Amino acid sequence: MKTDIEIAQEARIKPIEEITKMLTLTKEDWEPYGHYKAKLSDQLLEKLEDRPDGKVILTTSINPTPAGEGKSTVTVGLGQALNKIDKKAIIALREPSLGPTMGLKGGAAGGGYSQVVPMQDINLHFTGDIHAITTANNALSAFIDNHIHQGNELNIDPRRVEWKRVLDLNDRALRNVVVGLGGPVQGMPREDGFNITVASEIMAVLCLAKNMNDLKQRLAKILIGYTYDKEPVTVGQLGYEGALALLLKDAIKPNLVQTLENTPAIIHGGPFANIAHGCNSVVATKIAAKLGDYVVTEAGFGADLGAEKFIDIKTRAGEFEPDAVVIVATIRALKMHGGKDKKDLAEEDLEALKNGMENLKKHMETIEGFGLPYVIAINKFPTDTEEEVNFVHHWCESRNALVSLVDVFAKGGEGGLDLADKVVQVCETEETNLQYVYELEDNLELKIRKIAQKVYGAADIELSPKAKKQLVQYEKLGFGNLPVCMAKTQYSLSDDPTLLGRPKGFTVTIRELRASAGAGFIVVLTGAIMTMPGLPKKPAALNMNVSDDGTITGLF
């Protein structure tokens, strides 16, 4: 089969103007960025206010494994399939980060015949949103260090600056740095570190903001550190929320592109799915719902992290409700959850598959707990055997769960027609009864416990002494009514990445908390979370090239 970049470069992609016409947008509603990308006006949502909302379909998955699930590919393929059955569908996705593209992966815009295009732009600088966030984040760091250097009126303790710098690169050497060296005219020496840009709180802020005013208010609330007297210091106190908002004036506008089959796709924002909420922007999802009969959108990692945050953080901030969920799994990944070794996944193994179904089962229960109907999508792999496929079908049918075998990677929308039919069926016949995992009025500890017990299936939580102290501090600072954002390993339902399948009786250890006061949530760290990836020995970048005529190689 052809590579993703080959398929993308051969696609019959339409000028973006034609996509805007399909959406009945007027000239004032959008701006072109090249011939195949557009930015939608940040006034558009307000303009469409009175329109009815289309159905919002959330794509999530089992706990991810190295075997791969293809959640983005299924999201794109389902959007294409819905259009094939004459439903006006729009896809809403996260913007890929450039750093990992240069490292291991080579690209992240779906795959095969279910991609968003132009993938070579989407995977690189796209329309510059992530660069704008990098700039705003690091401008804030410069403002903080400048404030300390120029008299430190706010009495900021350089040892307690929590705001970190960022780059959209995989660069382990920047994880821990010392800045401000070189003597008194070069600033105050202090420890610092760089995260990858998608881990910046500004990314989360941008994705949760309803409009420019909301964005500015959130920016002003960002907690950058503490004074020598341990009092919190915010961006608002420094006075830079206006400048930061100005740096984000274009980044706040959602981006419109298309799939290989010309289904409209709004790609906007891409916060980390552990220390942030892992969903595209509220504005993108809501605009898509105004413009289409169906929005297919995804959340990061498995349902324990992505879907939970989608419900408890994103839908609350955006004041909307999803209509149905698609849970993506692969037979390979299920076998891994059932104990099969990665190198043996091509072998048929019904026992491992049966055991692995327990992971899927837990996520089904979680979605049921949210009060939402769902369809299971089994993303086909060439190594799947007929026996294995049959087993999954019977397993689901015996539990009255809708399941669909999809082959959107190789066939595009055509490979997802059955899934599309089933999604439409549940949207048209099943009622939703949205239940949050916790109430905002619950104290922070109770919120964490409810997530751990209801969503992860934990016996209990255990708080480190530091976390206990922080819980008291954060309640005191008035953060008690914020939602919590769990930073847990994505590989397991528990906080131990090696416990696959459906672990039981475990305790989730809460190591530390962090206030993302601008984004409006308290991050709860259950272990060491990597916020700046490294590069492998032979990075994907070694194989990348572009020729004089613009032909790109090595991007996947």
Added chain:
Amino acid sequence: MKTDIEIAQEARIKPIEEITKMLTLTKEDWEPYGHYKAKLSDQLLEKLEDRPDGKVILTTSINPTPAGEGKSTVTVGLGQALNKIDKKAIIALREPSLGPTMGLKGGAAGGGYSQVVPMQDINLHFTGDIHAITTANNALSAFIDNHIHQGNELNIDPRRVEWKRVLDLNDRALRNVVVGLGGPVQGMPREDGFNITVASEIMAVLCLAKNMNDLKQRLAKILIGYTYDKEPVTVGQLGYEGALALLLKDAIKPNLVQTLENTPAIIHGGPFANIAHGCNSVVATKIAAKLGDYVVTEAGFGADLGAEKFIDIKTRAGEFEPDAVVIVATIRALKMHGGKDKKDLAEEDLEALKNGMENLKKHMETIEGFGLPYVIAINKFPTDTEEEVNFVHHWCESRNALVSLVDVFAKGGEGGLDLADKVVQVCETEETNLQYVYELEDNLELKIRKIAQKVYGAADIELSPKAKKQLVQYEKLGFGNLPVCMAKTQYSLSDDPTLLGRPKGFTVTIRELRASAGAGFIVVLTGAIMTMPGLPKKPAALNMNVSDDGTITGLF
């Protein structure tokens, strides 16, 4: 008078498509970036190859002073004026750096009624070129640190990595940093530092590259440091020139915008004018020459730095010749060169003015030495007295020098009609006889001496022991035939920023050399050159804001 951003926001700016039509560009020649910006195809220059070239007018100035000269404003105003007298003129400018915009200046896209627009975009992220360079520069740093961390096959000495990281911000705390801290899995600790992005060699490379192939070849030649055996290590040896070129695939395309009077302006690249050559891209200037009868372009700082590098570096790389020069001065700045204190510049002072003319005189001789005709443009200030203006006129006339009083800041092109007439006059009547300051075959020391003596008026040069050693080393490494790029204070003809006017008999001290092997020049440092600016106590950013309807304040 209104602020620049107010004037810019009230301007009757045309959709960029209309500007492309004025230039008879076809749909294949350009891509829109919003409604008012476009990127020109990187194939365009090749396509226009057989067209005759328009006249290339270089705008330069006396040594800059804190009083301000307004070189960019005159460049824009002259372009507008040429169009008013029915010459098809195109402006070619550098892209402003975002860092200083947040700091002191607030904006850099001309001023008053001689601005390029949309200034709020040009001064912020524009079309993302500088962000792409930041990314490519820092990706290379990550690749270097990853190489060292993952076995260090090339035996790179971490103490001798010369490649620095960059950000497009004013951030003194990043001038000197230690990276790679935190233990063995976080990389190799080493000293590093951040420059502002426009000081990245990749910016210089982009501006001198003829096309994508040339870009890749230059990237491969970049010297990143030395091995433990003191052998040079290049990007080509690491194998990342393809990936870096891919990251620059859009940045290589020149940007088209317009002035307030709808004169086309190509804005592309903006390298530092001390450690680099300080001119917009070769491709931008050459395309402008193919599309217009006149190109007005500028070089950084005064004629001792900018014009010399334009001639000796840029025209050599681009294989073209300028047709005339405009030397910009203000009466205020001339008085400062004549010894007047900055706080007293509003006072008439013919004696100070007379003394200050000596600075202008030296630059006139320099341009004559290049074999190029010139016109002196006196950029009007409200405080100029009639006596002072008359003095300058008589002084110039008695030396047979063409001079024009311009008021393009307050009047736009209308304020530069006389200058435009005179520029056309010299282009139509005077022959050029381009003389480089040195031959490429001269050894590096001789090149430096010729510049110091001919262009600065120095008695001689003096080499530090380090510089002497480096001269030998660089000749041995095969860099002897490269042009040199002087990094000298812009404020004085000498290497002492306090010596204004026309100092004589001085010696230029050569402290250190640096090889920009990809850009293709040897940087010669005559003193401490600041490559990462700091922020003032009250940064301009404090006053910046953007409202819900997109109205921007504080950008100027």
